[in-house]
Amino acid sequence: MREYGESEAVDFAIIGTGAGGGTLACKLAEHGFSVVAFDAGPYFRPLEDFASDESEQTKLYWTDDRIVDGANPLQMGSNNSGKAVGGSTVHFAMVSLRFRPEWFKSRSLLGYGADWPLNWREMWDYYREVEQALKIAGPVSYPWGPHRPRYPYRAHPLNAAARALAKGCEAMGIQWTETPLATLSAPRGLAHPCVYRGFCVTGCSTNAKQSALVTWIPRAIAAGTEIRDLAMVGRIELDNAGLVTGVHYHRDGAWHFQRARNVVVAGYAIETPRLLLNSANRKFPDGLANSSGLVGKNLMAQSNQAVWGVMDHEVRSYKGPPSLAITEHWNYEDKGKDFFGGYSYMSQGPLPQLWADTQMSAHGLWGSRLMAEMKNYNHVVGLKIVGEMLPQEANRVTLTDELDQYGLRIPRITYSWCDNDKRLIDHSLRFMTQALRAADARDLWTQDDDTCHLNGTARMGSDAANSVVDADCRSWDIPNLWICDGSIFPTVGGVNPSLTIQAIACRTADRIKALALRGELEAHAFG
Amino acid sequence: MHDFRKIPAGQDRYPGYDVLAKRLGPSWNEQTRRVITRRLSIGAEPQFFTAEEFQTVTAIAARIVPQSAARPPVPVAALVDEKLFRGALDGFRLAGTPRDGDAWRLGLKALDAEARTAYGGLFHSLAEGLQDALLTRMQAGELKAPQWGSMPPKDFFEKRMARDIVLAYYAHPTAWSEIGWGGPASPRGYVRLDFDERDPWEAAEAGSGDEASVRRINRHVR
Ligand SMILES: Cc1cc2nc3c(=O)[nH]c(=O)nc-3n(C[C@H](O)[C@H](O)[C@H](O)COP(=O)(O)OP(=O)(O)OC[C@H]3O[C@@H](n4cnc5c(N)ncnc54)[C@H](O)[C@@H]3O)c2cc1C
Ligand code: SF4
Numbered sequence A: 001m002r003e004y005g006e007s008e009a010v011d012f013a014i015i016g017t018g019a020g021g022g023t024l025a026c027k028l029a030e031h032g033f034s035v036v037a038f039d040a041g042p043y044f045r046p047l048e049d050f051a052s053d054e055s056e057q058t059k060l061y062w063t064d065d066r067i068v069d070g071a072n073p074l075q076m077g078s079n080n081s082g083k084a085v086g087g088s089t090v091h092f093a094m095v096s097l098r099f100r101p102e103w104f105k106s107r108s109l110l111g112y113g114a115d116w117p118l119n120w121r122e123m124w125d126y127y128r129e130v131e132q133a134l135k136i137a138g139p140v141s142y143p144w145g146p147h148r149p150r151y152p153y154r155a156h157p158l159n160a161a162a163r164a165l166a167k168g169c170e171a172m173g174i175q176w177t178e179t180p181l182a183t184l185s186a187p188r189g190l191a192h193p194c195v196y197r198g199f200c201v202t203g204c205s206t207n208a209k210q211s212a213l214v215t216w217i218p219r220a221i222a223a224g225t226e227i228r229d230l231a232m233v234g235r236i237e238l239d240n241a242g243l244v245t246g247v248h249y250h251r252d253g254a255w256h257f258q259r260a261r262n263v264v265v266a267g268y269a270i271e272t273p274r275l276l277l278n279s280a281n282r283k284f285p286d287g288l289a290n291s292s293g294l295v296g297k298n299l300m301a302q303s304n305q306a307v308w309g310v311m312d313h314e315v316r317s318y319k320g321p322p323s324l325a326i327t328e329h330w331n332y333e334d335k336g337k338d339f340f341g342g343y344s345y346m347s348q349g350p351l352p353q354l355w356a357d358t359q360m361s362a363h364g365l366w367g368s369r370l371m372a373e374m375k376n377y378n379h380v381v382g383l384k385i386v387g388e389m390l391p392q393e394a395n396r397v398t399l400t401d402e403l404d405q406y407g408l409r410i411p412r413i414t415y416s417w418c419d420n421d422k423r424l425i426d427h428s429l430r431f432m433t434q435a436l437r438a439a440d441a442r443d444l445w446t447q448d449d450d451t452c453h454l455n456g457t458a459r460m461g462s463d464a465a466n467s468v469v470d471a472d473c474r475s476w477d478i479p480n481l482w483i484c485d486g487s488i489f490p491t492v493g494g495v496n497p498s499l500t501i502q503a504i505a506c507r508t509a510d511r512i513k514a515l516a517l518r519g520e521l522e523a524h525a526f527g
Numbered sequence B: 001m002h003d004f005r006k007i008p009a010g011q012d013r014y015p016g017y018d019v020l021a022k023r024l025g026p027s028w029n030e031q032t033r034r035v036i037t038r039r040l041s042i043g044a045e046p047q048f049f050t051a052e053e054f055q056t057v058t059a060i061a062a063r064i065v066p067q068s069a070a071r072p073p074v075p076v077a078a079l080v081d082e083k084l085f086r087g088a089l090d091g092f093r094l095a096g097t098p099r100d101g102d103a104w105r106l107g108l109k110a111l112d113a114e115a116r117t118a119y120g121g122l123f124h125s126l127a128e129g130l131q132d133a134l135l136t137r138m139q140a141g142e143l144k145a146p147q148w149g150s151m152p153p154k155d156f157f158e159k160r161m162a163r164d165i166v167l168a169y170y171a172h173p174t175a176w177s178e179i180g181w182g183g184p185a186s187p188r189g190y191v192r193l194d195f196d197e198r199d200p201w202e203a204a205e206a207g208s209g210d211e212a213s214v215r216r217i218n219r220h221v222r
Helices: A019-030 A056-060 A106-110 A120-134 A160-172 A216-222 A268-278 A352-361 A368-374 A419-438 A498-517 B030-040 B051-064 B076-086 B100-119 B128-139 B153-169 B173-179 B211-219
Strands: A010-015 A035-038 A067-069 A226-228 A232-238 A244-251 A254-265 A300-303 A306-310 A325-327 A343-347 A380-387 A396-403 A409-414 A442-447 A451-455 A481-483
Touching: A010 A019, A010 A244, A019 A035, A019 A216, A019 A498, A035 A254, A120 A498, A160 A325, A160 A343, A160 A380, A160 A419, A216 A226, A232 A254, A232 A268, A254 A268, A268 A396, A268 A409, A268 A451, A300 A419, A306 A419, A343 A419, A352 A368, A352 B153, A352 B173, A368 B173, A380 A419, A419 A442, B051 B076, B051 B100, B051 B128, B051 B153, B076 B100, B076 B153, B100 B128, B100 B153, B128 B153
Parallel strands: A010 A035, A010 A254, A035 A226, A067 A409, A254 A481
Antiparallel strands: A232 A244, A244 A254, A300 A380, A300 A451, A306 A380, A306 A442, A325 A343, A343 A380, A396 A409
16 A cells, blocks of 8 residues: 655545445545545454454444534434544445435426535446446336346345335235345445345445445555555644644544644545534634535434334344345335435344343333244334435534544534424334235334434535535635535435435546636646 | 244243343344443443442342243343443433433432332332232332332333333343344345245244244254
């Protein structure tokens, strides 16, 4: 791996190596820029470092101290963000979906949320690039939306949990399909195909999972990027002219400074606004890139409610990736909705610890009732949504006065559902209850409190007054400060976000190259 | 397909199945063996809790995850203690709630105060029925002793106390065998994925009346 000196100003210092930062590091290096990418977490070697064990693998999660409040406090930790080279994609569930095209203009076309400054046709090409890069395994033809090319790898076989989803959809008269997944269905280089061991959300020990760690990061290193792991960036430094000069980071017990011509923040929707706010200085007392006052605001989780039941059949949903089948029906069908936005729902495969905690916290069981219910583990079947939640300024990340292990102020995360969020959730629970019953499951119950994924907090837009970055992920206020991760979403849609984050990172890299060639950028590569 | 509803609640659903018998087989890699060996060798003495606190945690665990005498015991309280001693955090807490270990100490003190007020004794000394009554009221958010401070008892139950206990129990191979889970699965994963399909390295479930043959199958699961 190439390494850079701290006093050597690199073209780009990237903070975070997940879906956004890892992808961007790769693409920028391949375009010829010098890049150092920082991550607060370690650089894991899955084949040697990952055990087949839920407890042990909590080492992948961002578990630094955070305060949650609001009417519906979010669950963080395992449920939300990673701390490792590769970011949250190291333990994500690999579901790789495109946005519905109209969502990029949801304000003007659908009447809610905010418009993105991006064009869906251009995004369609970048989605293609990412699907190829990750060798997504998906169905021959996708039932919803405009035509998309064939997925590079064939779809994975269905497990019993996925068959139950299919049966429910067919009974309800809606379409379903095999979920497009970022795990190999055929060999790729030295990597074996997925062996259906089902530990995906605790990290894939076989490298079948096409996380940023095994896709973009090796490419980034081959193109000359330095990955600096176990390096927590605490503050972004500026000069008197108001331009970024580099980053202060904590590594090996001490603070260091790396000079850079450009800084990209890609720490995900909590750490990105936290760093921007923690970097406040005399010129920018409210935090960096915050002239709109929107940094930290419009945090959006996605609703993640479920209906669970048991079947007479053995299901053993622990086998295979957790979500092998999906329906996006209610993302594309607007008739019969009493809410804005959409949701998809997928089959599920919780491992024992997660399942027992769900039975305790969401179903209220403990004692002999819990022990009895857990014995039905192999018969459990469930459907879970990824639902759109609307942007609200009151849902936000702010700083508290408490400090973390690096001496940095910790974030407070405030979250409350709005009426539209609740109507969407109710609709989905009603529909999935019917669908699961039609699949011959019984003893149904609903888990109504869960959320997943995080977006917003540094939204992109076409106007500096009501957004933080422009379409190129460049901050309106500081021309050499960029944000490229889930934070920049103005709306979230009803699909998991990582494919869109990666597609935007690919586009951003191309835009940065174009800007550099036109002389509109601080960089050596094309200077 | 088995009619598992006909099996009496107390009966073993996976008779003869011991997930640890797979330990040296291709479903366990070296790093997993190391992790589980470490877990199985956790000492009985607390390192984080005081002796009195540990007594209370042990009593709570016995009510949240009551264990059957038929399988080897799971040292739930010791597993919780080990996690807190390591300083492993969940990574989030409600406003007004202290960090994980401090929340535990506060909650145990408050629970004992509640026990003394309601029944005149420390929690661990109460009869099971009274312990359950207190835990039920904690879960419902009905406990109000000043010792709780700004930490809501209901949240302490759901997000800290019962959560840590349940996670500890289901981190143990005994629990995995009990519910018929395949356990660690790397490098060997699974091949048969459909309804009622079982790989030979997974536990067979007892229906009504076939216990002996199922036990024979499960003895050979490796
Ligand atoms: C359990 C789970 C399952 C999921 N399943 C799916 C799925 O199936 N499909 C899907 O599309 N999405 C899924 N997601 C969501 C997806 O993983 C994230 O949306 C995506 O990875 C976010 O990308 P990002 O680049 O914004 O942040 P991340 O990928 O989280 O990367 C951020 C990185 O920045 C680092 N970092 C943050 N702050 C600093 C700092 N100050 N200094 C140094 N480093 C820092 C972090 O350590 C982290 O590695 C899942 C998430 C979870 C938690
Ligand atoms: S099921 Fe496949 S993708 Fe998931 S952890 Fe196993 S091998 Fe990796």
